[in-house]
Amino acid sequence: MIHTSKLSVLINPDYFLQSTALADKLKLPLIENPDRAAVPPYVLVYTDRGLALQQTGVKADGPVFVDYLGGPSAYRRSKGGGELIVKAVSGNKDTKPSVLDVTAGLGRDCFVLASWGYAVTALERSPVVFSLLEDGLERANLLGDDELRSVVQRLQIVHVDAIEYLQEKAILNPPGVIVIDPMFPPSKKTALVKKEMRAFHSVVGPDQDGSELLGASLDAAEYRVVVKRPKKADFLAGLKPNFSLEGKAIRFDVYAKKSFRQK
Ligand SMILES: C[S@@+](CC[C@H](N)C(=O)[O-])C[C@H]1O[C@@H](n2cnc3c(N)ncnc32)[C@H](O)[C@@H]1O
Incomplete structure (x- = not known):
């Protein structure tokens, strides 16, 4: 709503x-x-x-866009970089399972994966966030160079509640790996939350059903479920992962179901 x-x-x-x-x-x-x-x-x-x-207002933050033509996404695409998320999703860049990002948001994580060659379907339930995402993808397709267009063509977005999608659609076509990045209530300790998160907290509100989303994802994924967390946060739903990969401020918790070598 x-x-x-x-x-x-x-x-x-x-x-x-x-x-x-x-x-x-x-x-x-x-x-x-x-x-x-x-x-x-x-x-x-x-x-x-x-x-x-x-x-709006006198001390307003700058605008929030989905900008695949400039900004951090373009930088990441041109500079590459050892993205931790790639290691969390498949361990190495030669194994390329299909990926379902069940919390698309501003489409940064799914874009990183698509630029590494993964085919990604990204789900977003907020109509406002979905409109931003749709606009960013349309602009990248219209105005991007050939390379950018080939990246965004690996990226499909769907306006849907992921729990519904997982329980209905994913049964017919199980995703290889599911990525979850739920939004948390703003921490009282961090006064300096990024402008994107301030905007999301005001317009979309925190995600209250992360545990349910993890459960539905564990049922649906073929190989693994990857959960992105702030580095110091508790495990989602209190569920211990098989292993975690830590970055400077964030952590990826990996719940393994099956090895990629197993068919
Ligand atoms: C923290 S943001 C994700 C940011 C994203 N990883 C990125 O790289 O931009 C969380 C987003 O997930 C969406 N979301 C949360 N639960 C969802 C669900 N059950 N189905 C679909 N979207 C969901 C929220 O509306 C929000 O836009």
């Missing part, structure tokens, strides 16, 4: 039709002139860089 008191679509006259279509699709109020209207804490607005989730 979208909290309409927290979010509106701000009309950019250069993108009038897209703005009205989005407000209609998401059933959100449209604001034409923010100086006259009661402005909510966040707006969705089309800009020349794509659809943005923008905080």
Whole structure:
């Protein structure tokens, strides 16, 4: 459910039709002139860089985009890097199981995996986040170079609740590896949460069903389930993984079901 008191679509006259279509699709109020209207804490607005989730007010954070053409995704793609997530998903870059990312969010993790050559289906239940993701992918397909287009073509996004998907669709076509990155309640200790997480906490709210998602993923995955956690956080659902891979601030907990060598 979208909290309409927290979010509106701000009309950019250069993108009038897209703005009205989005407000209609998401059933959100449209604001034409923010100086006259009661402005909510966040707006969705089309800009020349794509659809943005923008905080309002004097000390507002910068806009949140899904930007595969520039920003951290483009940097990662050009510089490569030993992504821990690749090791967590398959141990090495030559084993390429199909991947189901059940918490797509801003599509960074699934993009990293697609740029390493994995075919990824990414699920997102929030209509707001899904709209940002869809816009980022469309722009990458339209404006990206051949290499970027080949990466995003390995990436499929679906607007659905993952638990429903796992219980209905994944039975017919079991994913090789499932990746989960649920959103947690903001920690009181960390005052400096990134702008993306502040926006998500306000507009989407924390994910309360991570344990259920882990259970459904363990039932559905063929080889393993990988859970991304803040480094110091408890195991999801209190369930001890087979092993963990630690980065500077995050950790991947790996729940193994079957070896990749086993058919
Ligand atoms: C922390 S973000 C994921 C960030 C992502 N890993 C990335 O690289 O951008 C969590 C996202 O998962 C979505 N989500 C949580 N539970 C879900 C579920 N059961 N089905 C689909 N999406 C879910 C939330 O709406 C949120 O957008």
